[in-house]
Amino acid sequence: MNIKNKIILSLFFSFLILKPTLGQDDNLLIPVKNNILQAKPTSNFNLANIVDSFLTHETKQDDSAIDDKSKIRKDFISITSKFNQGNAKVAYDEYSALIDKIDNDISLLSLSRVLYEIGYFSLANKAIEKITYKNQFYDNILDLETSYKPKVLLDAESEINYAKNYADIYFNNNAAEVASQLVIQKNHHSKNDFFNFTLSRAYLETKQYNLALNYINKAIHLNPANINYQVFKVEILIKDKKFKEAKKLIKKIEKNKLLLAFSTEIELQKEAILAASTGNIQDKKYHTINKTFKEGNFEKAKKDCQNVLNFDKDNDKIISLYAKSELALGNVERANNYFVNSYKIEKNNIDTLIGLGDIRYLHGDYKYAVKTYKKAYKKDKKNYETIIKLSTAQKQYAQKPKEIKKLETLLDKMPKNEYSVYYNSAISIAQKNAVLKEDFLKKALSINPLHENALGELIELHLKNKNYKLAKALIYNASFTLEKNYYYYYLCALYNQATGKTKEAIYFYKTSLSLNPNFEIANKRLLKLIPDAINEEI
Secondary structure (H helix, E strand, O other): OOHHHHHHHOOOOOOOOOOOOOOOOHHHOOOOOOOOOOOOOOOHHHHHHHHHHHHHHHHHOOHHHHHHHHHHHHHHHHHHHHHHOOOHHHHHHHHHHHHHHOOOHHHHHHHHHHHHHHOOHHHHHHHHHOOOOHHHHHHHHHHHHHHHOOOOOOOHHHHHHHHHHHHHHHOOOOHHHHHHHHHHHHHHOOOOHHHHHHHHHHHHHOOOHHHHHHHHHHHHHHOOOOHHHHHHHHHHHHHOOOHHHHHHHHHHHOOOOOOOOOHHHHHHHHHHHHHHHOOOHHHHHHHHHHHHHHOOOHHHHHHHHHHHHOOOOOOHHHHHHHHHHHHHOOOHHHHHHHHHHHHHHOOOOHHHHHHHHHHHHHOOOHHHHHHHHHHHHHHOOOOHHHHHHHHHHHHHHOOOHHHHHHHHHHHHOOOHHHOHHHHHHHOOOOOOOHHHHHHHHHHHHHHOOOOHHHHHHHHHHHHHOOOHHHHHHHHHHHHHHHOOOHHHHHHHHHHHHHOOOHHHHHHHHHHHHHHOOOOHHHHHHHHHHHHHHHHHHO
8 A cells, every 4th residue: 555545545433523422331431541551451342332332422413513523524624735735834733733622532543543654643642642441442552552653752843844754755746855855864863763764755755665675674673663664664575576575574564463553454465465476377366356355346356357267267266256256245146156166176265165154154054154164164273254254153053052162262362453354254244134244343343443444334334224324424424534535435425325316426436436447336336327317317
């Protein structure tokens, strides 16, 4: 992912401006004073209930609260525009004032990541300091702090200067000028890790990979715990085609079992490395398309799979990936046909086995689903998606409680950075069960409230259930950090289409596609809507 897009792309679950009305788990929410993490969350289940309390609150807002949110959103857009134009001092002061207006923990958590990314560390700390229930977001706060904080303490003036560098590099096409200015100062800042990181950013943007590596290595040497630096180095290595080094570094990064802020990006980097480094043309195509699938662009993944299958009809990996894309889009029977075809070619493909179990589960054949999931589990006992699905199917099939308890014990030990497996289960086995789907999505969001795919899927679920007020509130909240992002406009289009506003939906689909022409689902929905719009005009 391009660094400049992080401020736009990574923060769906943001700016729920008012405090929630807490439910039966109020006793779990203990305010923590000062920026000190005092207690870990008790369990994912309780966190899921807390997420629910934030969401349900959105349906209880009066007109004055909505007006307040609208004003804060406009302020945010205005400040961000000033920052992008290089007015870093003005933006610093106005972001600080904006924090004072926000009174919601998840909102503050979201904003803190934006501020960490652009170099306003004191403001990020201020946002975290204002979080009331720090113990409930212990892992998220810890992850952000360890992933981003520089070793050298910066004063406000330095932060503002570095933030201006960020804007000049990524928004004002001045990376070369930033590099030339900073290199003059390098002798005075040789032990400043964030200085070296900023210089590395400038050199990468100008495609001077050796210099970018030189300075990111210095930053990492000075601050080896900073995950942001390490992930950025992987990006440099990929662009410099040093794939072995990139893979080795990713393995090192993944030893951190928390890794929430960058887990999705690392997964995509792994696929990009495999696609670029493998000599096998079939594997190269598979990993290229699998990256598209993991990004949530299922229509494009399906289309790309079909293009491969036109010339390589017996490629079991591509057939299975095509089936997974069909299943994620809700086309169960078509998915079944392709999973069966893949199984006939290769009976040991774990994705195929899981997929066949998914199909049986969706058809209510829980006995066969358990049998198939067990086959997949024996091939990879660390695949947590299989464990979740096997546990869920066994509960339906009324298996022995000891077996279910064993699987649930494994899930309790699941590393936090595996949270996306709940999302994967939501778009597969839970697609016909709204209650189960919502539960899986909330579990993903309880571990990482900033997981955009899970929130997007939750919004779509609310639209399907005609819960328009809640869906609109969540989309509106997303707009604070996604006003320039293709997926935000896609969600706006979905909302307008669901509420019968065809012309508005067409506008938002077109806007989404203008930002990402390869977003196939938006294109498909747009093409279906255009005849309706023509008929309305006639």
